[in-house]
Amino acid sequence: xxxxGLTPLLAAPAAAAEAPARLxxxxxxxxxxxxxxxxxxxxxxxxxxxxDADPHSGQEFQWTRLDTGETTTLLGHGNNEDAAxxxxxxxSDYVAHHHLGRIDIRSMxxxxxxxxxxxxEDSFTGLVGSSVLVRDQARNEEGGSPVLTVEGWxxxxxxxxxxxxxxxxxxxxxxxxLQYARLVAGDADEAVVRFATSAExxxxxxxxxxxxxxxxxxxxxxxxxxxxxxxxxxxxxxxxAWVDTDGLAHVRSRADLAAPxxxxxxxxxxxxxxxxxxxxxxxxxxxxDGTDAALKRALVAVSSDGQQRRTLLEKADKExxxxxxxGVAVIGGTSSVDWHLQKATVGADGLPRLEKLxxxxxxxxxxxxxxxxxxxxxxxxxxxxxxxxxxxxxxxPAAVSAPVWAGRESGRxxxxxxxxxxxxxxxxxxxxxRTVYQVRNHETGRSQVEVVGRRGxxxxxxxxxxxxxxxxxxxxxxxxxxxxxxxxxxxxxxxDGKTIVVDLDTGTxxxxxxxxxxxxWGGTLYAxxxxxxxxxxxxxxxxxxxxxxxxxxxxxxxxxxxAGRWLYWTCEQFRQHGVVDLTTGEKIALPAGRGGLLGDxxxxxxxxxxxxxxxxxxxxxxxxxxxxLGIPMPTDGSDSRRRTWAVDxxxxxxxxxxxxxxxxxxxSGVPAxxxxxxxxSTPTAFKAADGWKASWQLSxxxxxxxxxxxxxxxxxxxxxxxGGRTSGTALNAVWDGRTSAGASAANGTYAWTLTAQPxxxxxxxxxxxxxxxxxxx
Numbered sequence: 034x035x036x037x038g039l040t041p042l043l044a045a046p047a048a049a050a051e052a053p054a055r056l057x058x059x060x061x062x063x064x065x066x067x068x069x070x071x072x073x074x075x076x077x078x079x080x081x082x083x084x085d086a087d088p089h090s091g092q093e094f095q096w097t098r099l100d101t102g103e104t105t106t107l108l109g110h111g112n113n114e115d116a117a118x119x120x121x122x123x124x125s126d127y128v129a130h131h132h133l134g135r136i137d138i139r140s141m142x143x144x145x146x147x148x149x150x151x152x153x154e155d156s157f158t159g160l161v162g163s164s165v166l167v168r169d170q171a172r173n174e175e176g177g178s179p180v181l182t183v184e185g186w187x188x189x190x191x192x193x194x195x196x197x198x199x200x201x202x203x204x205x206x207x208x209x210x211l212q213y214a215r216l217v218a219g220d221a222d223e224a225v226v227r228f229a230t231s232a233e234x235x236x237x238x239x240x241x242x243x244x245x246x247x248x249x250x251x252x253x254x255x256x257x258x259x260x261x262x263x264x265x266x267x268x269x270x271x272x273x274a275w276v277d278t279d280g281l282a283h284v285r286s287r288a289d290l291a292a293p294x295x296x297x298x299x300x301x302x303x304x305x306x307x308x309x310x311x312x313x314x315x316x317x318x319x320x321x322d323g324t325d326a327a328l329k330r331a332l333v334a335v336s337s338d339g340q341q342r343r344t345l346l347e348k349a350d351k352e353x354x355x356x357x358x359x360g361v362a363v364i365g366g367t368s369s370v371d372w373h374l375q376k377a378t379v380g381a382d383g384l385p386r387l388e389k390l391x392x393x394x395x396x397x398x399x400x401x402x403x404x405x406x407x408x409x410x411x412x413x414x415x416x417x418x419x420x421x422x423x424x425x426x427x428x429x430p431a432a433v434s435a436p437v438w439a440g441r442e443s444g445r446x447x448x449x450x451x452x453x454x455x456x457x458x459x460x461x462x463x464x465x466x467r468t469v470y471q472v473r474n475h476e477t478g479r480s481q482v483e484v485v486g487r488r489g490x491x492x493x494x495x496x497x498x499x500x501x502x503x504x505x506x507x508x509x510x511x512x513x514x515x516x517x518x519x520x521x522x523x524x525x526x527x528x529d530g531k532t533i534v535v536d537l538d539t540g541t542x543x544x545x546x547x548x549x550x551x552x553x554w555g556g557t558l559y560a561x562x563x564x565x566x567x568x569x570x571x572x573x574x575x576x577x578x579x580x581x582x583x584x585x586x587x588x589x590x591x592x593x594x595x596a597g598r599w600l601y602w603t604c605e606q607f608r609q610h611g612v613v614d615l616t617t618g619e620k621i622a623l624p625a626g627r628g629g630l631l632g633d634x635x636x637x638x639x640x641x642x643x644x645x646x647x648x649x650x651x652x653x654x655x656x657x658x659x660x661x662l663g664i665p666m667p668t669d670g671s672d673s674r675r676r677t678w679a680v681d682x683x684x685x686x687x688x689x690x691x692x693x694x695x696x697x698x699x700x701s702g703v704p705a706x707x708x709x710x711x712x713x714s715t716p717t718a719f720k721a722a723d724g725w726k727a728s729w730q731l732s733x734x735x736x737x738x739x740x741x742x743x744x745x746x747x748x749x750x751x752x753x754x755x756g757g758r759t760s761g762t763a764l765n766a767v768w769d770g771r772t773s774a775g776a777s778a779a780n781g782t783y784a785w786t787l788t789a790q791p792x793x794x795x796x797x798x799x800x801x802x803x804x805x806x807x808x809x810x
Contacts, residue, residue: 058410058433058688058696060397061417061424065325066372067396068092071354073122073160074362077142079354080107080121080128084396094121096128096141099390105141117216119159119166124220124357127191129165131157136165138191147194154181162221162357164248165189168211169201183211186226188251202246204253209242210235218266218273220355223247223287225268227260238262243275245287256290258283267310269355274315274337276305282315284337297339309353309361312379313337316361318351326351332363334377334385345377345387363387369395397694401451402470402676406462407683407734407761408792410698411439413457413470421451423468423487428685428698430793440490442472459675461508464683464711465730465763467494467537469508471515484513486537496535499542503530507594510712510730510763511538512553512573523671524606524628526591534558534573543573550590550602555711555730559600561590568593568600574714584613585620594631596682597706597732599651601631607671612636612651621651624659628671630680630687633733635703637662637680637687639670646670646678646689652703662699664689683762684733684793705733708791708799711762715785720809721770721777727785731762731799735789740766745782745804752778758792770807780810 070092072080078099082092094107107121108130121128126142134153138160139146151157151167158166169185186202189195205211205228213235214228224246229235243258243266259277260266266275274284276299285294299305302319309316314334321330332346332353349365356362356376366372372393380386399415410426410433417424422441427434442453450456453472461469467486474483474497481501486494486508500517507514513535518527530548535541550561550568558571559582566586570579584590588604595601603610611622612631626647629638634652639645646664651657670678678689684705688698709732719725727740740754751772756764766787772778782804789799 054700056428056431056433056698058426058698059435060695061414061436062369062395063398063416064328064369065396065416066327066348066350066366066369067393068327069350069352069364069374069393071352071362071364071374072116072120073125073128074354074356075122075124075126075141076357077126079362083393097391098141102391117159118218119161119216119224122160123162123218124355125160125162125191126357127160127163129157129160129191136167136189138165140192149189149191149194151189156181158186159216159219159224160191161216161219161224162248163191164224165191166202166216166224166246183214185211186214186246188246188248200249200251202251202253204255205244206230206242206255213240214244217243217264218268219248220268221248221357223268225266225273226253227258227264227266239278240264243273245273245290254290256285263306265306265308267308267315267355269310269359269361270312272310272312272337274308274310276308280305282335282339284315295337295339299339300333300335300342303333303335304351307351307353309363309377310355311361311377311385313383314379314385316345316353316363316377316385318349318353327365328368332365332377343385345385346375362390364393366393400677400690400694400696402457402460403679403688403690403696404460404462404468404675405679405681405685405688405698407464407466407681408685409462409466409761410688410696411460411462411468412436412696413451413460423451425468433698438490439468439487440493442485445476447473447475459505460679461505461513461675462679462681462683462761463508463510463513463537464761465510466760467508469505469513469537471503471505482515484515484535484537486511486513494537494540496537496540496542498533498535500531500533503533506592507552509553509595510555511536512543512556512558513537514551514553514558516548516551518548522606523669524591524603526605532560536573543576544571550593552593552595552600554595554597557712559593559595561593561602563589565589566602568602574712582613582615583618585611592628594682596631596633597684597709597711599631599634601636603628607638614654617654619654621654621657623649623657627669628674630674630678630682632680632682632687632701633684633703633705635701637678639666646687648687648701648703650701650703652706662687664699665691684791684795705791705793705795707796708733708735708789710799710801713801715803716805717803718806718808719770721807722809724770725768725805725807727766727768729764729787729801731759731764731789734762734792735759735764735799736792736794738764738766738787738789740768741786741788742768742783742805743786744779745784751783759789764789770810777810778807780808782806 068084070082097104130137136149154170170181173180173182188200210232217227218225226244229240240260244253244255282299286292303317319331332349334343346365354362361377373389374391375387401413404411419438423439424436441451442448447454482498503517515533518530534544536543568582584602586602590602598616607628627639635650646662649659680687686700711730713729715727742752787801
């Protein structure tokens with residue numbers, strides 16, 4: 034059973050037995066504490082409606098035991114703030130669920146249950162202690178339209194079904210209006226009702242009496258009290274208290290209603306709609322509005338003579354519920370991670386004090402989109418230590434690092450969200466440390482889409498597309514692929530759309546063509562041609578066409594993805610799809626299903642009729658093998674790619690965000706391909722004054738690397754350069770033309786050898802070599 038809101042929420046979804054190990058990412062916690070609406074507070078537990086992750090379904094009513102923390106789901110959704118007093122009980126270990134003609138009673142202390150049958154015209158009013166109050170109603174057919182008229186109230190025992198146990202409520206004053214009479218307070222001994230002594234007053238919301246019903250005899254005693262629709266009334270011990278419509282607080286003895294009462298002006302800064310009552314003290318809250326009201330609202334104790342005032346909590350929810358046996362349950366703390374259900378009582382010194390009963394778990398900050406790339410988890414979050422923005426985490430084999438703030442779009446009048454004018458709904462990782470996304474730029478004379486590669490708070494590379502609306506589909510290193518227009522359904526091309534490739538390093542468009550399936554790996558662009566199954570290759574650095582690939586697709590692919598030696602294709606609406614091994618030419622069919630994401634030697638997607646993600650493995654070639662990952666996917670996974678789930682195509686696994694906004698990283702269980710270079714920039718000549726600047730984009734991260742330079746004239750090693758873990762897949766090296774001793778190397782040709790060790794320890798080291806000529810000495 035879940036204990037929503039009362040313990041950390043990192044429970045794993047049901048998964049297939051073969052599913053690889055999962056890492057649970059410690060989230061950024063939302064600044065605003067979890068909301069929890071308190072209902073009945075009995076001797077063994079309490080009814081409440083904690084905030085959950087789905088704002089559309091409403092809060093779910095639950096019962097939580099005080100001794101074990103075990104939580105049981107009750108019927109219904111809503112909020113105790115909106116429920117009538119006693120709807121789920123008051124100072125009781127019973128809960129009630131009512132429908133026409135019946136009231137189902139459940140003992141939360143021992144699990145027993147029974148039903149109380151009542152006439153279908155009568156209506157449940159509330160459950161107080163171990164008594165049920167019912168309105169005795171009659172159907173009035175006068176005027177043509179049937180109306181239920183309240184003729185009286187009666188009490189039934191909640192602890193047993195008994196036909197002869199009905200106790201009528203007697204002692205209503207002459208002329209009392211019962212139609213608008215409402216239960217407003219109570220304990221195990223008495224229930225308190227608010228009513229008016231005339232129908233005219235009641236209909237206008239002006240009530241002038243409070244009645245105390247003895248739950249054992251049904252006898253009602255009343256006292257004058259000017260109250261309104263939202264007046265809070267409380268009873269505890271021998272005391273009855275309320276604040277009238279003129280703002281005067283009344284504290285009166287329940288034992289002798291005729292005895293003089295204490296009356297004092299209720300502090301104007303306190304909210305009179307929610308009160309708590311202790312021996313000699315009234316509890317109330319300062320006024321606060323907004324989504325962060327709990328962080329601005331204080332819980333205050335005012336002495337019953339109005340002379341003393343003490344602040345019990347600087348930050349609190351507006352929750353105050355009388356506890357069976359004495360005390361008031363409240364919620365508050367210092368921050369969202371220090372938020373507790375607490376019990377207010379009076380100490381031996383006569384002063385109110387607080388006792389923490391149970392921690393209220395914080396809420397994970399909302400995640401708008403995520404990407405997993407070369408061991409870096411990137412997220413767009415609605416909250417965090419630095420507020421809403423981009424956060425990066427490093428994924429290790431056994432743990433995920435703490436989040437690092439990476440900034441947000443800011444400085445422009447229309448930067449309303451982390452991603453500028455609009456929310457981020459798709460996030461990509463370039464593999465070289467950049468998080469890639471799109472924004473709308475209005476500062477270029479006309480509105481157009483801008484592709485952004487963000488490295489940190491003040492590091493963002495930008496390239497304008499020249500297009501007004503579309504979506505990012507791929508990114509690798511310095512390049513990103515963008516498709517113009519918006520498909521009506523996932524997996525369909527856009528008529529008259531364009532495929533645009535941008536270079537984030539130069540901020541330019543380097544390729545543009547009629548819309549087609551396209552992907553980039555390193556510096557190579559793969560783009561579908563008009564010939565079914567044929568994909569063209571282009572070197573983006575030189576602009577040269579470098580051949581074609583026969584994918585075996587029976588269509589012109591509308592989507593392509595690449596990961597090392599693997600190229601994925603799909604036909605319209607994912608009706609058929611498959612992969613081709615670029616090194617061997619082997620073509621592998623994939624099982625029918627929705628659109629997905631390609632990893633190194635595997636593909637993740639969702640069955641057409643499935644509600645979970647599955648992984649299809651083909652790293653060893655031959656027939657693909659599919660297994661269920663057990664990762665829930667309540668919506669179309671092809672549409673939520675890179676928003677609620679992502680795959681690390683640079684030799685990693687996959688990540689997803691669950692319904693509680695907690696991110697999980699799952700290893701694919703597929704051995705990675707050998708470490709390779711996706712692209713390289715190794716000039717063949719340089720001048721000493723400029724230095725030799727070489728760079729490689731690897732297929733996956735490296736743990737360390739060594740670059741050795743030898744003279745081709747005599748075979749002597751003149752310089753060895755080394756480095757630690759690469760930044761993602763990017764490996765950069767600079768030789769200043771000097772020897773290891775610091776002397777100037779002679780003009781001439783040098784052979785270089787690069788050795789890189791895979792970061793995950795899988796497979797052999799990568800070795801690359803070449804020559805470079807030094808001049809200018």
